[in-house]
Amino acid sequence: MFEAFNMLIHTSMIGWVIERLIWAFFTWCIFLSGFSHADDQAPKYTFVREATSTPPILYYDYIVIGGGTCGCPLAATLSQGARVLVLERGGSPYTNPEKINIKNFLNSLFDPSPSSFAQQFISNDGVLNARARVLGGGSVLNAGFYSRASSRYIRDSGWNETLARNSYEWVENKVVFEPLIMQWQTAVKDGLLEVGVLPYNGFSLDHLYGTKVGGTIFDKDGQRHIAADLLEYADPKRISVxxxxTVQKIVFKDGxxxxxxxxAYGVIFKDAFGVIHRAYLSSKPKNEIILSAGAIGSPQLLMLSGIGPANHLEAHGIEVVLDQPLVGQGLADNPMNALVVPSPVPVEVSLLQTVGITNFGGYIETGSGLSLGHSWSQRLQESFKYVSNQSRQPWTFPLEGKESVIDSIRSSLANLTFNGGVxxxxxxxxxxRGHLELKTTNPNDNPSVTFNYFKDxxxxxxxxxxxxxxIDLINSKALSRFRFDYIPVQALIxxxxxxxxxxxxxxVHAAFSLEQYCIDTVLSIYHYHGGCQYDKVIDYDHKVIGVEGLRVIDGxxxxxSPGTNPQATVMMLGRYMGERIIKERFLPVAK
Structure with missing residues (x-):
């Protein structure tokens, strides 16, 4: 499937350009200015080691599967009262600090090597997506926007509002910054207000209807601050990462x-050389295994461990521990659609600072001035040259207008940036809603994923x-200086x-409708969730229903999906549940 995607993209150079521009909104080299915390050096943890150094058998109070956006704050909190083992299938983002600086973000994201931070997959809907494979999880790959869930979301989730607020603040003290809003972002903010996305709420970490500026996990130097930074809170004597x-399966004692x-009493995992290791819970009451491998990894590992639809597991030769047909069900991904807007004047490099949270359920977000490496800039210039030489173009503005746009884009690319916004x-x-199923019994392989975009x-x-x-925003007075006045929005569409x-x-040749545009051009915003949902697979203490000693804590x-961007709430959840579990641990055991 992925090979088919590559062939499709390369048959159209301009397709490659626009696909990359839209993807770049969330995943390319960016620079977000803002005030920063103290300029600490990248943390170096003595308790983080390669799995090849582990003994054949380990014993801990808690085994956390997945050192991602939720797993890191969870493990750090649990270590304040117990011995914690974290098993992360990826590598460390700290071994080469430049790799997590935005200057090298493009190379990091599309790195094809086994040490890449991102594992790409294509859903059965035909939409390209990615899952994290690195300590810190999606916080190492995402667009950096930080915004809390709404008060209603917190109440509906059954969370204690005071503990949730304290948990958010615990995260924010370490990794969150206020961005500096410059010209493009200001114009989009003013344009959103002009078209009625009201009121203006200024800078806020809260989920507020209207237009606002959110937080960011990028500091003033463009350095990413990630969930793994929260391991600085951990007790180094009681945690091992x-x-x-790569966990192969969770093991259970029958009845x-x-x-x-x-x-659940242990896990089997392999190191980078394929050597098998085992980790078991120590013989203390209330010890647990906690699955925190994400919306793709957690239901996948439950199935590989024998918890899932019995017929499906048996078809793959997996011994059924618990027939649970709801594992992998309820999977969803927030669909995204976009327009690219070339600018006749310079724009800053920015990403996800301003957001319009509408009353009808859509979130309007923007980025600008995409920074590119030299080789990527050359490829884009060649692509735009190819476009300008084609006899049949979808653009409807005059030829001289087209040439000026091409010249502007070429000039901006010569400076290693795209001069415009998304x-x-x-x-x-x-x-x-969709679902997830196994394709193989290899935990390194992507499962089969279907999101069913726009089925409802x-x-x-x-x-x-x-x-x-x-469309109204692009036509607004506020954005007028950042668009070519002879390019109608329909041409961009x-x-x-x-x-x-x-x-x-x-x-393309059908009668135009925005409905068909949404269906045809849908992309992922990487906010997929579900597969192990409340009151279906887990209870409201996150314990897996039908077994003992196992929880799932992640997206x-x-x-x-909570708020404008889920990462704030995923990190909060790790701290929140860690606090609850440790408190429960020291309560007297009921007789």
Missing amino acids: YLHA STEKGLPQ IVDKVSGPRS PEDLKICVEGMKTI DLVLSLPVNLRPKH STFNG
Whole structure:
């Protein structure tokens, strides 16, 4: 499938350009200015080691599978009262600090080597996506935007509001900054207000309807601060983190509890050389294994361990521990659609600072001035040269206008940046749901993932309203100096519509509609969630229903994606549940 995607993209150089520009909104080299905390050196932890150095058998009070956006704050908190083992399948982002600086972000994201931070996959919907494979998880790869969940989301999740607020603040003291808002972001902010996304809420970490500026995990030097930084809170004497430790399965004792339920008591994992190791819970009450491998990894590992739909597991030769047909169900991804706006004047390099949170369920976000490496800039210049020489173009403005745009783009690329912005609409919710299934029994392989974008017509309505808002925004007075006045918005729509931005079929020659545009050009915003949801796979203490000694704590438990960007709440959840578990640990054991 991935080879088919590459072939499709390379058949159209301009398709490659726009696909990369839209992706760059979330994943390319960026620079977010702002005030920073103390200029600490990248943390170096004595308790972080390669799994190849582990003995064959380990014993701990808690075994956390996944050192990601949730697993790191969770483990750091648990270490304040117990011995904790973290098994992370990826490597360390700290071994080469330049690799997590935005100057090298493009190379890091598309690095094809086994040590790459991102593992790409294509959903069965034909949309390219990625999952993290690094200590710190998605916080090492994402667009850096930081915003809390709404008060309603917190209440609906059954969380204690005071503990949730304290947990957010615990995270923010270490990794969150206020960005410096410059010209492009200011123009988008003013434009959102002009088209009615009101009120203006200024800078805020809270989820507020209207237009606001959110936090960022990038400091003034463009250095990313990640969930792994939260391990600085850990007790170094009571925590061990092993890298390139790929868990193969969780192991259970059959019917060994008072309730006669299977009990998780250990894990089997392989190091980078493929050597098998085992880790077991020490013989103390209340010890647990905690699965924190993300919305893809957690349901996948439950199935590999024998918890899932019995027929599906048996078809793969997996011994069934618990027939649980809801594992892997309820998977969702917030769809994203975008327009690229070339600018006649210079724009700053920015990403996800201003957001318009609408009342109809769409979030309008923007980035600008994409920074590129020299080799990428050369390839883009060649692509735009190819476009300018084609006889059949979807652009509808005069030839002399087209040439001036091409000249402007070439000039900006010569300076290793794209001079313009990307404006996107994210559908909040969404109501459309999909599922995850195993393709193989190898935990290194991506499972089969289906999100069913726009299956629910309400999601499509929200996308259409969002695109209408973006069109009004581009036509606003506030954005007028950042667009070519002879390029109608329809030309920008036609351009994206005619390109292979994903593997979905296009309807370029059909009667135009924003509904079809949303369906044809949908992209992922990487906010996928579900697969191990509350009251289905886990209870509200995050314990897996039907077994003992096992919890799932990560975004796979969410019924909806929290806030404008989920990373704040995923990190908060790690701290929140860590606090609760440690408090429970020291309560008297009921007789």
